[in-house]
Amino acid sequence: xxxxxxxxxxxxxxxxxxxxxxxxxxxxxxxxxxxxxxxxxxxxxxxxxxxxxxxxxxxxxxxxxxxxxxxxxxxxxxxxxxxxxxxxxxxxxxxxxxxxxxxxxxxxxxxxxxxxxxxxxxxxxxxxxxxxxxxxxxxxxxxxxxxxxxxxxxxxxxxxxxxxxxxxxxxxxxxxxxxxxxxxxxxxxxxxxxxxxxxxxxxxxxxxxxxxxxxxxxxxxxxxxxxxxxxxxxxxxxxxxxxxxxxxxxxxxxxxxxxxxxxxxxxxxxxxxxxxxxxxxxxxxxxxxxxxxxxxxxxxxxxxxxxxxxxxxxxxxxxxxxxxxxxxxxxxxxxxxxxxxxxxxxxxxxxxxxxxxxxxxxxxxxxxxxxxxxxxxxxxxxxxxxxxxxxxxxxxxxxxxxxxxxxxxxxxxxxxxxxxxxxxxxxxxxxxxxxxxxxxxxxxxxxxxxxxxxxxxxxxxxxxxxxxxxxxxxxxxxxxxxxxxxxxxxxxxxxxxxxxxxxxxxxxxxxxxxxxxxxxxxxxxxxxxxxxxxxxxxxxxxxxxx
Amino acid sequence: xxxxxxxxxxxxxxxxxxxxxxxxxxxxxxxxxxxxxxxxxxxxxxxxxxxxxxxxxxxxxxxxxxxxxxxxxxxxxxxxxxxxxxxxxxxxxxxxxxxxxxxxxxxxxxxxxxxxxxxxxxxxxxxxxxxxxxxxxxxxxxxxxxxxxxxxxxxxxxxxxxxxxxxxxxxxxxxxxxxxxxxxxxxxxxxxxxxxxxxxxxxxxxxxxxxxxxxxxxxxxxxxxxxxxxxxxxxxxxxxxxxxxxxxxxxxxxxxxxxxxxxxxxxxxxxxxxxxxxxxxxxxxxxxxxxxxxxxxxxxxxxxxxxxxxxxxxxxxxxxxxxxxxxxxxxxxxxxxxxxxxxxxxxxxxxxxxxxxxxxxxxxx
Numbered sequence: 001x002x003x004x005x006x007x008x009x010x011x012x013x014x015x016x017x018x019x020x021x022x023x024x025x026x027x028x029x030x031x032x033x034x035x036x037x038x039x040x041x042x043x044x045x046x047x048x049x050x051x052x053x054x055x056x057x058x059x060x061x062x063x064x065x066x067x068x069x070x071x072x073x074x075x076x077x078x079x080x081x082x083x084x085x086x087x088x089x090x091x092x093x094x095x096x097x098x099x100x101x102x103x104x105x106x107x108x109x110x111x112x113x114x115x116x117x118x119x120x121x122x123x124x125x126x127x128x129x130x131x132x133x134x135x136x137x138x139x140x141x142x143x144x145x146x147x148x149x150x151x152x153x154x155x156x157x158x159x160x161x162x163x164x165x166x167x168x169x170x171x172x173x174x175x176x177x178x179x180x181x182x183x184x185x186x187x188x189x190x191x192x193x194x195x196x197x198x199x200x201x202x203x204x205x206x207x208x209x210x211x212x213x214x215x216x217x218x219x220x221x222x223x224x225x226x227x228x229x230x231x232x233x234x235x236x237x238x239x240x241x242x243x244x245x246x247x248x249x250x251x252x253x254x255x256x257x258x259x260x261x262x263x264x265x266x267x268x269x270x271x272x273x274x275x276x277x278x279x280x281x282x283x284x285x286x287x288x289x290x291x292x293x294x295x296x297x298x299x300x301x302x303x304x305x306x307x308x309x310x311x312x313x314x315x316x317x318x319x320x321x322x323x324x325x326x327x328x329x330x331x332x333x334x335x336x337x338x339x340x341x342x343x344x345x346x347x348x349x350x351x352x353x354x355x356x357x358x359x360x361x362x363x364x365x366x367x368x369x370x371x372x373x374x375x376x377x378x379x380x381x382x383x384x385x386x387x388x389x390x391x392x393x394x395x396x397x398x399x400x401x402x403x404x405x406x407x408x409x410x411x412x413x414x415x416x417x418x419x420x421x422x423x424x425x426x427x428x429x430x431x432x433x434x435x436x437x438x439x440x441x442x443x444x445x446x447x448x449x450x451x452x453x454x455x456x457x458x459x460x461x462x463x464x465x466x467x468x469x470x471x472x473x474x475x476x477x478x479x480x481x482x483x484x485x486x487x488x489x490x491x492x493x494x495x496x497x498x499x500x501x502x503x504x505x506x507x508x509x510x511x512x513x514x515x516x517x518x519x520x521x522x523x524x525x526x527x528x529x530x531x532x533x534x535x536x537x538x539x540x541x542x543x544x545x546x
Numbered sequence: 547x548x549x550x551x552x553x554x555x556x557x558x559x560x561x562x563x564x565x566x567x568x569x570x571x572x573x574x575x576x577x578x579x580x581x582x583x584x585x586x587x588x589x590x591x592x593x594x595x596x597x598x599x600x601x602x603x604x605x606x607x608x609x610x611x612x613x614x615x616x617x618x619x620x621x622x623x624x625x626x627x628x629x630x631x632x633x634x635x636x637x638x639x640x641x642x643x644x645x646x647x648x649x650x651x652x653x654x655x656x657x658x659x660x661x662x663x664x665x666x667x668x669x670x671x672x673x674x675x676x677x678x679x680x681x682x683x684x685x686x687x688x689x690x691x692x693x694x695x696x697x698x699x700x701x702x703x704x705x706x707x708x709x710x711x712x713x714x715x716x717x718x719x720x721x722x723x724x725x726x727x728x729x730x731x732x733x734x735x736x737x738x739x740x741x742x743x744x745x746x747x748x749x750x751x752x753x754x755x756x757x758x759x760x761x762x763x764x765x766x767x768x769x770x771x772x773x774x775x776x777x778x779x780x781x782x783x784x785x786x787x788x789x790x791x792x793x794x795x796x797x798x799x800x801x802x803x804x805x806x807x808x809x810x811x812x813x814x815x816x817x818x819x820x821x822x823x824x825x826x827x828x829x830x831x832x833x834x835x836x837x838x839x840x841x842x843x844x845x846x847x848x849x850x851x852x853x854x855x856x857x858x859x860x861x862x863x864x865x866x867x868x869x870x871x872x873x874x875x876x877x878x879x880x881x882x883x884x885x886x887x888x889x890x891x892x893x894x895x896x897x898x899x900x901x902x903x904x905x906x907x908x909x910x911x
Contacts, residue, residue, distance in 0.1 A: 049902055052910065107788065114794040115777070131778040209743070210785060213778040214910055216742060220781070224743040227638035231898070232645060313792060314812045389646040398650050408652070488643050491652075492603075492630050499634070503610040506635035506784055508807050 004363055010453050014357055017350070021372050024420045028387030029379060033243070035236035044237040050221065054241065057202060057217040060133065064140035065198040071141060072148025072193060073186075075292070078285035079149075080156040081182075082277045085286070092528065093293045094149045095473060096300065097142050099524050102483040102498055103505045104517045106210035108302045109139055111313065118313065119298070131213025139207045142296065144200055147425060148193035150470045154429060155189025156182070157466060158436050161274045168275045177275065188435045192428045195253045199246050199377040199424070205484060218242050219380045226382070239383040246378025250371055300521070306514035322515035329500040329516065336497040337523060339411070340479035343418035347426045347475040348468050350419065355430030356456050360442065377424035381484025384421050388413055389488045411494040414486055418479040426471025433467035434460070469535045473528060480524045598840035601628040605644065605833075607637040607658030612861040619857055620848055627841060637663040638745070644833055648672055651835035654842040657849065660745060660826040661690070661697055662894050667831065668694025674832035676843055680850035688827055688867040697827035698849050699858055700865040702878050703749055704802030704819040706787055711735070711796045712816065720818035721797075724754065727820075728768070732775040735796035739786045740779040742901055745826075747779070750799050751904055752893040753824035756886040762900070766907040773908040791815050802878050803863035817876075821884040828864065 004011045036044060044050070075094055078084055100106075113120045113135075115127040129135070159182065167177045205219035212220060222238035225231040306312040310319050326333065354373055358366045376384065392413055401409045437460065445455035461468075483498040490499055497520040504513035606613050610633060617629045634640055637659020644653060644667055656664060656673075667673050673694040681689055681696045688697035705721055712718055716731050727736060741747035751769060758764040777795055780786035786798045787805060791812050805817045830849050836842045848854055855866035863874045873879045 047898070047902070049898070049905075052905075103782075103785075107785070110789060110794065111792065114789065114792070116792065116794045129778060131780070209781040212781060214740065216910070220743065224740075226642050227636060227743070227745075232642055234898075311811050314814060386642065386646055389643065390649075393647045393652070394649050487634065487636075487639055488646065490632075492632055503633055503635055507610045508784060508787070508804065508811065509610075510788070 004361070007452055010451070013353065013453070014361075014363070017354055017357065018369065020350070021354075021369065021420075024416055025372055025376055025423075028384070028391040029243070029375075031390040032236050032383050032387045033240050036233045036240075040233045041237055041240075044234050049234075050218070050238060050241060053216045053218045053221040053238075056133075056215060057219075057242075057245070060136055060140070060208070060215075060217060061198050061202045063133075063137050064144065064201045065194060067137070067141040068144040068197050068201070069148045069152075069190070069193050071145040071292070072150075072197075073152050073190070074285065074288060075145065075149045076153035076156055076189075078282075078289050079153055081274060082282040082285050084282050084289070088532070090289050090293065091532065092525065093289070093296055094153075095146055095477060095528060096296050096525075097144075098146045098474065098477040099481055099521045100143055100206075101481045101501050101517050101520055102206055103210060104303065104501060104513055105299060106139065106207060107505075107510075108299050108306075109135070109211065112298065112302060118302075129213075131211060132215045135211040135213070136208050136215060139211050140201055140204060142292075143204075143207060144197050147196050147200060147474070150474065151193040151196065151425075151429060151432060152186060152189040154466045154470055155186050155432055155436065158433070159185045161272045164275050165272055174275070174278055174281070188432045191253055191256065192432045195249060195374070196377065196425055196428050198249055199374070202245060202249075203242065203378055203380050205380055205382070218245075222380060223382060232386075236383070239380060242380065243375070243378055246375065247371070249378075250374055254367075254370075303514050303521075304518055306510060307518045309511065311511060312514070319511070322511040323519070325500070325504065325509075325512045325516050326519045329497075331493075332495045332497050332500045333516075333519060333523065335411070335494060336480050336520065337527075339415050339418060339494075339496065340476050341527075342415045343422065343479045344472045344476035346415070346419045347422050348472045351423060351426035351430045351471050352461065352464065352468060354423075355427055355434055356460065359431055359434040360439065360452070360456075373427045374424045376421050379421070381421065381482055382487065384417060385485045385488035388417050407493075408491060410489055410491045414489050414494055414496070417485050417489060418475070418482070421482075421485050422475040422478050425474040426468075429467040429470040429474075430464060433464045437463055465535065469531065473531060476527060476531075477524055480520060597624060598838070598844045599624075599626050600838045600841055601630060602654035602836070602838050602841045602845060603630040603632065603652060604655040604657060604845070605632050605634070605640045605653045607635055607640055607663075608633075608858075609635060609862055612858060615861060616854070616857060619854065620845065623848055623853075624841075624844060641667060644672055645670070648835075651833050653833040654836040654838055655830065655845055656833055657830045658828055660701075661695055661829040661890070662745070662826075664695035664829040664831045665690065665894065667833075668692060672834050674834050674836060674839070674842070676832050676846060678843070678847045678850050680847050683869075684850075684867050690829075695829040695831040696846065696850060697829050697867050698855065699828040699862070700867060700880055701826045701828060702802045702819060702865070702880065702883060703746070703753060703799060703824045703826075704805055704817055704878065705797060706790050706800050706805040706808070707797040707816045707818065708790050708793045708795070709814050709816045711793055716796055720816060721820045722818075723821045724757065724768075724799075724823075727775060727797075727799075728771050730775070732797070734775070734777045736772075736776045737778050737780050737786050737789060737795045737798045738772075738776055739783040739798070739800065740781055741904060743779075743781050744783050746783040746799075746801060748897065748901065749824045749826065749893070751900060753822070753886050753888065755900065756824070756888055756893075757822045760889075760892070762903065766903060769904055770907050803865075803874075806863040806874065806877055819878045819883045822886040823883060824886055824888050825880065827867070827890070 079087060079090060110130055112118050113128065113130050115121065115129065120126050120128050164177050164181050167181050203219060205223055208215065208217045208220045209223065218238050218241060222235040225235040225238065307322050308318060309315065310317045358370050397409060401407060442455045442459050445459045446452055481498060483502055486496050486498060490496060497516065501513050501516050504516060608616065613631055613633050617631050620629060621627055640656060640659065641663045644656060668690060675693045677693045678696060684697065707720055715735065721727050738750065739747040741751050754768050755762055755765040780789060783800055784804065787800050787808050789795055790798045791808050802817060802819055805815065809815050809817060830846055832842045832846060852868050852871050855868045855871040858864060859866055859871060859874050863877050865873055865877065865879050
């Protein structure tokens with residue numbers, strides 16, 4: 001990239017991006033961090049109620065991140081390297097767990113694997129305790145492996161087959177190739193996957209809240225302080241502790257991959273096939289993916305059955321009545337779709353540009369910018385929402401709304417909140433992609449006279465199709481299923497599907513909640529399939545094998 | 547509910563605002579609030595003797611089914627008015643929301659949830675002082691001495707059991723007192739809404755403390771023995787009812803009205819109200835900065851009528867604070883059950899200390 005002074009358009013765009021990050025990530029969070037005040041922090045920290053949740057948080061983050069990344073890696077490897085069948089089906093399976101609306105999916109796990117669970121007791125005659133550390137570990141592994149799978153698959157699919165062929169030609173066996181070529185080259189994906197998973201698991205509130213039982217982690221403590229006690233001060237202090245933990249994770253990660261190069265895409269694209277994977281390995285991978293798919297389908301299948309019966313599992317009479325709620329609350333479903341789409345589009349564009357500026361630029365402060373873009377992952381959704389509410393529910397925003405002839409700007413605020421809350425994955429995906437693409441490629445464009453922005457648009461963006469898709473899909477799916485970000489921002493007109501589900505669950509309306517969840521998840525799956533079709537056609541890259 | 551189509555967004559307008567709003571907000575935020583301007587409350591017209599009109603925004607922690615019919619009944623009583631209802635069955639969230647919105651309040655009314663969620667708002671100066679003429683009929687324990695909130699329903703803490711498993715595994719006897727739950731026959735068969743995460747769980751501990759005349763040592767000894775019988779602490783009160791209803795566990799202390807609601811769907815559960823139990827007083831209050839104060843006051847007055855009380859009893863199985871309103875069929879009433887001398891103020895003031903004590907007692911800290 002050329003110096004910024006010589007490219008005023010680029011400079012302006014960068015300044016705008018920085019302003020947006022300051023306004024929508026930093027400023028709202030400052031509102032939250034400042035709430036307790038010095039006295040509040042001192043009294044909270046000396047109170048000591050946070051020490052056990054902190055230990056628990058660290059414990060569960062280590063356990064779940066390890067298994068989720070491992071599972072994600074196996075899944076990604078199977079998808080990219082092996083010629084196993086049913087890949088389009090598995091691609092949906094690899095995203096499905098992200099579609100986990102509040103309460104409902106966790107409730108299904110209890111229904112299936114509780115002490116009198118349909119599977120645990122009904123099939124195996126066991127009475128396990130799902131509540132607690134092991135339950136959370138298992139559920140989080142399934143819930144978060146899609147992050148790892150998507151980031152790693154994207155990287156693997158772009159790794160250069162020639163290196164592996166060369167290793168094979170020089171006499172290395174499949175295992176040796178994997179260990180000394182494939183694994184090291186997937187470094188940026190693995191690093192990003194570990195960081196992203198760890199931070200999201202650290203921040204995860206829903207699973208520990210519902211499956212944790214007496215096992216308390218920092219996000220559940222923060223929420224219970226608000227929900228049970230109206231203690232916003234203590235909750236904000238917990239939120240700050242979470243931010244500090246995320247910061248240390250980030251520092252650890254950046255110091256680990258400092259000075260390493262992961263370039264696998266050089267000036268010349270390769271269409272060489274990968275060395276074949278042993279047949280046994282393909283079979284093992286297929287079996288593993290099938291088992292995982294079975295479990296995930298069991299969960300969503302139970303939801304569908306719940307939606308179609310009067311009161312599952314105690315009253316199994318067939319009914320379609322629960323789907324009436326879809327009509328009665330059509331507005332919330334429609335809002336969810338519109339907001340999530342806009343957030344996903346905005347998020348993808350913003351992440352593309354930000355990733356480009358950080359990876360290719362040399363301006364001062366880009367390290368801080370880099371961290372700020374990963375930070376939202378560490379902010380529990382409710383604090384993201386509360387921060388927005390405190391920052392933007394002001395007399396001036398009312399006047400702004402009045403100016404536009406609207407009662408309020410909450411719908412716009414929800415979209416922006418969903419956009420920036422989900423920036424981390426989208427941004428990570430772009431970053432990882434750019435680190436694999438040799439600078440000489442875009443430099444070729446600029447040295448031929450194109451502006452940096454043009455080189456970015458015409459050369460890099462088409463090569464990053466897969467990474468953009470990761471960010472888009474993840475943002476959309478998480479936006480459709482988040483309750484916590486929206487819970488403090490929604491109004492009667494800007495209500496979302498997750499709010500409806502929350503209300504139905506609290507009304508002891510299991511059938512209605514299940515039916516509405518089926519509608520919400522179904523809508524998202526349709527969108528995913530469309531994107532996959534479009535993505536498959538649009539991806540111009542010769543680098544995507546997945 | 548509210549009229550949606552009339553205010554629906556024009557798609558193009560929406561996008562335009564998205565773009566402009568984002569940049570304007572960004573600038574304003576970067577300016578560090580320099581753009582702050584004096585608030586422009588659209589205060590309602592001067593009070594007249596006529597029935598108030600217009601619209602109010604109601605933050606409601608009531609059940610979804612209650613919300614809809616409740617709003618319709620109010621509009622029938624006050625023709626020409628509209629209610630913008632924000633439904634969120636989580637009173638603590640609404641309390642936090644009202645706190646966070648104080649720079650530019652959006653709600654007129656906060657309804658539902660135990661008075662414990664309204665009281666701190668009143669003390670923080672975020673509620674409008676209003677004593678409805680209809681509150682005169684209520685006992686003093688049902689209203690705020692300072693006049694910020696009024697109690698209009700009651701909820702009693704009871705016990706849910708999976709009838710089938712109760713008969714087969716515990717001998718079929720529902721607990722008559724809370725001490726009955728210490729019987730080893732219950733070992734591993736009980737659950738409790740997590741006292742740290744739920745209001746109900748905390749009310750359960752507070753009830754034990756009041757049962758022992760605030761002898762905390764005795765109450766903690768009780769909780770410790772009970773802990774030995776408890777299989778799991780559950781993150782939400784409705785979640786705990788669901789788990790017992792599915793037969794995952796045999797029994798759980800929980801809200802009697804919610805247990806009745808569940809029983810209507812699954813006859814396989816039983817309700818008991820052990821002696822010396824605790825209860826909540828559900829409140830209604832007016833948010834300071836209400837845009838339509840006359841109508842907000844009219845709403846509170848209406849909520850405190852026997853008609854509204856009876857409607858809520860019918861829809862939620864809760865009790866009314868108005869003595870003349872009969873209870874729901876099969877529902878316990880404050881008069882029919884044995885209540886502990888529940889010191890609400892003490893319970894609120896000592897909450898974090900008691901919970902820390904409890905966590906130490908059961909080895910969770």
